[in-house]
Amino acid sequence: MLQAVSLSCRRGDRRLFSGVNVTVQPGHVLAVVGENGSGKTSFLRMLCSLLAPEEGTILWQGVDIRRLKEQYYAQVTYIGHLNGIKDDLTATENLMLTAALTGDRPSDVSVRDALEAVGLKHRIHHLPTKVLSQGQKRRVALARLWLSTHPLWLLDEPFTSLDQAATALVTERLRSHLQGGGLAVVVTHHEVALPAEMVQCLRLDG
Amino acid sequence: MSQPGLWEALRGIIWRDLLLAARRRSDAAISVLFLIIVASLFPLGVGPEPAVLRTIAAGVLWVAALLACLLSLGRVFTADYLDGVLEQMLLIAQPLPVLVAGKVFAHWVVSGLPVVLLSPLLGLQFGLEGEPLGMLVLSLLLGTPTLSMIGSIGAALVLGVRGSGLLVALLVLPLYVPVLIFGAGAVTSSMAGIGGEANLSLLGACLVLSLFFAPWATASALRIALE
Numbered sequence: 001m002l003q004a005v006s007l008s009c010r011r012g013d014r015r016l017f018s019g020v021n022v023t024v025q026p027g028h029v030l031a032v033v034g035e036n037g038s039g040k041t042s043f044l045r046m047l048c049s050l051l052a053p054e055e056g057t058i059l060w061q062g063v064d065i066r067r068l069k070e071q072y073y074a075q076v077t078y079i080g081h082l083n084g085i086k087d088d089l090t091a092t093e094n095l096m097l098t099a100a101l102t103g104d105r106p107s108d109v110s111v112r113d114a115l116e117a118v119g120l121k122h123r124i125h126h127l128p129t130k131v132l133s134q135g136q137k138r139r140v141a142l143a144r145l146w147l148s149t150h151p152l153w154l155l156d157e158p159f160t161s162l163d164q165a166a167t168a169l170v171t172e173r174l175r176s177h178l179q180g181g182g183l184a185v186v187v188t189h190h191e192v193a194l195p196a197e198m199v200q201c202l203r204l205d206g
Numbered sequence: 207m208s209q210p211g212l213w214e215a216l217r218g219i220i221w222r223d224l225l226l227a228a229r230r231r232s233d234a235a236i237s238v239l240f241l242i243i244v245a246s247l248f249p250l251g252v253g254p255e256p257a258v259l260r261t262i263a264a265g266v267l268w269v270a271a272l273l274a275c276l277l278s279l280g281r282v283f284t285a286d287y288l289d290g291v292l293e294q295m296l297l298i299a300q301p302l303p304v305l306v307a308g309k310v311f312a313h314w315v316v317s318g319l320p321v322v323l324l325s326p327l328l329g330l331q332f333g334l335e336g337e338p339l340g341m342l343v344l345s346l347l348l349g350t351p352t353l354s355m356i357g358s359i360g361a362a363l364v365l366g367v368r369g370s371g372l373l374v375a376l377l378v379l380p381l382y383v384p385v386l387i388f389g390a391g392a393v394t395s396s397m398a399g400i401g402g403e404a405n406l407s408l409l410g411a412c413l414v415l416s417l418f419f420a421p422w423a424t425a426s427a428l429r430i431a432l433e
Binding site for chain 2: 085
């Protein structure tokens with residue numbers, strides 16, 4: 001269970017949000033929505049401790065994530081608005097190296113299956129990602145979700161640059177993650193096409 | 207769910223950076239070429255007198271090595287910062303200073319080790335031979351990792367700042383001075399027949415200190431840069 005308690009955020013002179021209280025239970029996704037500049041990405045970065053809140057605490061299973069540190073990171077799969085992939089490496093290499101660093105220990109077969117599951121054909125797997133389109137690069141980044149065994153997913157605009165088919169694939173993967181007892185926080189401008197009982201919504205007004 | 211072991215994560219970071227360096231060989235070659243060009247220009251400018259060249263050899267080669275290291279510092283974190291890989295690194299469930307040390311080691315292999323390997327050839331060009339030549343290689347072997355360690359702090363501090371190339375030089379060069387003095391001093395002491403062991407010991411102490419403190423300072427700077 002992930003809890004944000006009285007969370008406040010200030011960037012420069014501007015207060016983006018304050019007093020945010022939210023709890024995400026296993027099997028649920030928190031969709032964070034709001035206008036540009038309302039602090040959605042800052043909120044997500046706080047949840048993965050890349051940004052310190054001005055006030056408030058974030059609890060994972062009831063313990064402050066600042067105390068848990070590496071123990072908390074071991075529970076998190078984070079995909080930011082930057083893809084976090086290397087242009088000079090192939091899709092397969094990117095996925096193998098990133099997943100190995102985060103403890104998912106994938107096999108060649110599981111990496112190939114993950115790339116195919118996100119809709120990347122086999123001939124693309126061994127090309128440097130610098131020759132891929134933005135949508136294909138995003139798919140490479142999101143293929144990590146098929147390898148992830150971490151219970152908490154923190155996703156920043158996962159559907160950006162994706163076509164309808166890829167959006168459906170990612171949504172389906174998210175559904176199976178939630179059905180398996182996982183939880184997720186998704187910052188998005190798109191609707192999360194999951195049953196209403198699975199989705200909580202947090203609107204930040206900026 | 208399994209957590210990566212510390213060594214596994216460290217090996218992954220080093221392997222990725224070495225693989226990337228192998229894919230972008232021109233980046234790595236620039237600092238080595240810079241070293242060769244600087245070291246080759248000095249004899250042309252100063253003249254071919256062997257005694258003069260031997261006298262200036264230690265200083266010239268050490269300054270060239272130091273500047274070559276400085277030239278390559280931008281590669282340590284900037285690309286990772288721009289493509290989001292650095293964010294991912296901060297969320298690996300292992301102590302960040304250890305991962306930073308892995309990145310710096312990979313940087314040294316790509317930019318510092320070639321300097322050490324080339325140094326006998328460049329030393330011969332300046333008329334060094336025997337013990338002073340060996341002392342040059344040893345001093346660079348001890349000194350260049352220290353330059354990478356100290357440089358990583360500066361590289362992390364200026365992440366995302368415009369004109370960071372000049373700023374990192376201003377931050378780091380004063381910290382490089384002791385390494386330069388001890389490194390060049392080891393060679394000149396050896397040439398004077400008084401042995402360079404004392405300078406080598408001091409270089410070793412600098413290396414141990416930098417290994418101990420630089421990864422922690424760099425990790426803190428990275429966390430601040432990404433806030």
